[in-house]
Amino acid sequence: SGESGGGGDPAGYPERNITFVVPFSAGGPTDTVTRMIAEPMAAALGGRVVVQNVEGAGGTVGAGEVAQAEPDGYTVLMHHIGMSTAPALYKNLGYAPLTDFATVGLVTEVPMTVIARKDFAPATLADLVTHVKANAGEVTLANAGIGAASHLCGLLFQSAAGVKLQEVPYQGTGPALTDLVGGQVDFMCDQTTNTTGQISAGEVKAYAVTTPERVRSLPDVPTTAEAGMPRLQVSVWHGLYVPAGTPPEVVQKLSGALRTALADPAVVEQMAKLGTAPVAAADATGEAHRARLEEQLTTWAKVIADAGVEAS
Ligand code: MLT
16 A cells, blocks of 8 residues: 555545545435535545546446445545445345445435426325326336435335336436426426425425425425325435445544534535435444444335335
């Protein structure tokens, strides 16, 4: 080590640019959250962070790339709940969440919204269910690929409604939302970090938020429980990962910088405007993140199996 491209000295970390890999499109919800914390983390580390979008296959292409990267702290992955659903959805995933990565810390937990193009006929979530059941052959449901949060939420919706719809995959919900606003696709589930602006501007129709409580930034949107679909509950937890084998001192430095970033009032405010908040400092640790990942892998494997979804 110590050669260029090698690990370098963990005590001197960071000595060059750190790449934060976002496994979905630029401008979408994962990208938004990553860019919110990238600068304050770079400042806390005394280095530079470059954000890179490595999209494809519901976040699994970017995650797979980071799993193979040098374990030196210069390649960091931002991923979300999809880290815990992909093993149940792919026969040949190419990486194992618990053994190919070290967890740095949880970041935020983002509510989802069920939204539609603004001229889509159904007015309420109950109307939406009736409409999609009557028009299952024509209605289109957007998502960001198998393994994305929007895909999981879409599965839960179809399972709760008892319907199978035509799904339209994108590389991220950034481009999916553009098509929804443009009327090319009918509806989707997506995170408030991507949808709050368009909902508030009336450019899309919002039926419900997928959390037990209403979201403060969208006070008029009912919860799925209020709107009659209590089984549709999902919060999109995000966390930072580095390849397994990264020196523990480096992981600790990243975790500390994450906690500093999440305590930054500007970050708290930006997140609040988009319906979310930083996790508590105790959750922005590798240990809490790993425990959450383990629990979620078990939870979603069962839900996905119970829903009768075949791995592809
Ligand atoms: C994105 O950043 O595009 C999303 O997080 C996609 C998703 O998981 O639905």
